[in-house]
Amino acid sequence: MxxxxxxxxxxxxxxxxxxxxxxxxxxxxxxxxxxxxxxxxxxxxxxxxxxxxxxxxxxxxxxxxxxxxxxxxxxxxxxxxxxxxxxxxxxxxxxxxxxxxxxxxxxxxxxxxxxxxxxxxxxxxxxxxxxxxxxxxxxxxxxxxxxxxxxxxxxxxxxxxxxxxxxxxxxxxxxxxxxxxxxxxxxxxxxxxxxxxxxxxxxxxxxxxxxxxxxxxxIAIIKELEGMVYQKSIEKQELVQYRQEYQVLSERLFLGKPIIHIVSNQHPNNGFTAVEAALEDVYFSKINY
CATH class of the missing domain: 3.40.50.300 (P-loop containing nucleotide triphosphate hydrolases)
Incomplete structure (x- = not known):
């Protein structure tokens, strides 16, 4: 074929x-x-x-x-x-x-x-x-x-x-x-x-x-973002500020509070935790930027 x-x-x-x-x-x-x-x-x-x-x-x-x-x-x-x-x-x-x-x-x-x-x-x-x-x-x-x-x-x-x-x-x-x-x-x-x-x-x-x-x-595409995705739970009113400071890939609500995913070449600290990259992160990294 x-x-x-x-x-x-x-x-x-x-x-x-x-x-x-x-x-x-x-x-x-x-x-x-x-x-x-x-x-x-x-x-x-x-x-x-x-x-x-x-x-x-x-x-x-x-x-x-x-x-x-x-x-x-x-x-x-x-x-x-x-x-x-x-x-x-x-x-x-x-x-x-x-x-x-x-x-x-x-x-x-x-x-x-x-x-x-x-x-x-x-x-x-x-x-x-x-x-x-x-x-x-x-x-x-x-x-x-x-x-x-x-x-x-x-x-x-x-x-x-x-x-x-x-x-x-x-x-x-x-x-x-x-x-x-x-x-x-x-x-x-x-x-x-x-x-x-x-x-x-x-x-x-x-x-x-x-x-x-x-x-x-x-799978290969996801690996390109490995070690570069971080998440943090924030307050709703902080979202605009975080969008200005970081490359925010996505946000979703958990128990009424936004959880954001960002992509960064180094650990941003400031309460962020490293998470495993997913295809959704790749998708938003390409669509949003």
Missing amino acids: SELIISKLSKTYPNGIKALQDISLEIPKGMFGLLGPNGAGKSTLMRTIATLQEADQGTITLGGIDVLRQKNEIRKILGYLPQQFGLYPRISAETLLNHLAVLKGITNRSARKEMVDALLNKTNLYEVRKQNLSGYSGGMKQRFGIAQALLNNPQLLIVDEPTAGLDPVERNRFYNLLSEVGEDTVVILSTHIVDDVKELCNQMAIINQGQVLLKGNP
Whole structure:
């Protein structure tokens, strides 16, 4: 299986927003995390790879396929779960999946039934396959979305913000499903949830304002901040002062009081304690500065 290679990809919208600025990435087989805040350009990149949007310049290739020019060829081996997708509410999962399989060219009835049943089992929806989609929870709908994305046994799978709004149980179920798929497929997971990438991906990139800020293996990336992250519990009114004095990565509330993480080349003393660096610290160090 070949890598997906993105080279010098750029896109500027008519309103002047530079959604993608000279993006270059090499994405191997397995799970690849694309991490960034809302509005970073992730969805624009995903839609461009999925042949739903044109780029201004640059190239995307998968093996011998020129993704931007051979759209029909890439669509045959592409699975796509967008951030928001519509479902027919008054139809069962089994019926809709069967219909989508026909649209994807799976015309042999017995082969189609075998594939639909296998995907319903894989996504843990077989027991509720006769139920109308209007009765599905958010997590069940997301799992149905993955089922339809896998119908053509894709070589490239794109999932855009798949776990937003899912409860922890559904999220773990989704993680396990994606990990299984990622064993022999190029899977791009676009998200703003750091844990998604930390749990699932061997390779990742951080993107913001249409630019790649960092790329590599999450564990190796975390090591770059090792011994440089410190935390302290402060009063709310002190936050502005600390932001002026230190490179504050993040703050969170614990028992009503802010706990801040800072990055520093040497121990800042002043009540700070050293903590183990996490992917979230790396993320905020790149996004905020």
